[in-house]
Amino acid sequence: MKEKLARFMAGRNGVDTLGKTSLWISMILLVVTLFTHQGWVYILALAALIYSYFRMMSRNTSKRYLENQHFLQKTYKIRSWFAGLGNKAKYQKSKAVYDREQRKIYKIFYCPSCKQKIRAPKGKGKICITCPKCKMEFVKRT
Ligand SMILES: [Zn+2]
Incomplete structure (x- = not known):
């Protein structure tokens, strides 16, 4: 089964950041659809889902690669902002642990x-x- 999948995916684009993001967007939109019952949101969700599958299955890897690079460039600021949030949370957590340790000793x-x-x-x-x-x-x- 795994081999079959590997053979099937050979030469295809596979999962990249743009495809993953598109998949996430479709998941979020599907959740939104559950709450709002808006037909057009559902269509957008399906479109995002189809697009992420299209990227995964695509054999035109060089074109998909360029698209992904372009996407990475465009979203650099947003992504680094999110990364910054993660680091900040990590820092605050380690600081809290440090403070607790300090209060035990001092x-x-x-x-x-x-x-x-x-x-x-x-x-x-x-x-x-x-x-x-x-x-x-x-x-x-x-
Ligand atoms: Zn003093």
Whole structure:
């Protein structure tokens, strides 16, 4: 079965970014159709679906390649924006994990005179903390 498929797909364009995007658009439009019952949305969804299959099955790979490159160029800004969102989410997640780890090891104090945030190791009992900013000394229990 796999071999048959491989032979069938040989020399064809296969899945590329433009084809994948087109498939996604058709899926989204199909969902929209479920909610809005708009005939033209359904037709657009079918058109996008047919187009993505057409790309996959196409034997004119050089032309499809150029189309895909063109599409990638046109959508570069949007795609990098989405990629940026993903990285931002990843960064915020790792920062949250980092903060949680820090709170396990350190206790956070604020300098009584200049409100500077100061980290002190936990479980040391009463300690004298010197503010790194204004050199004010104060005693805290950690
Ligand atoms: Zn201070």
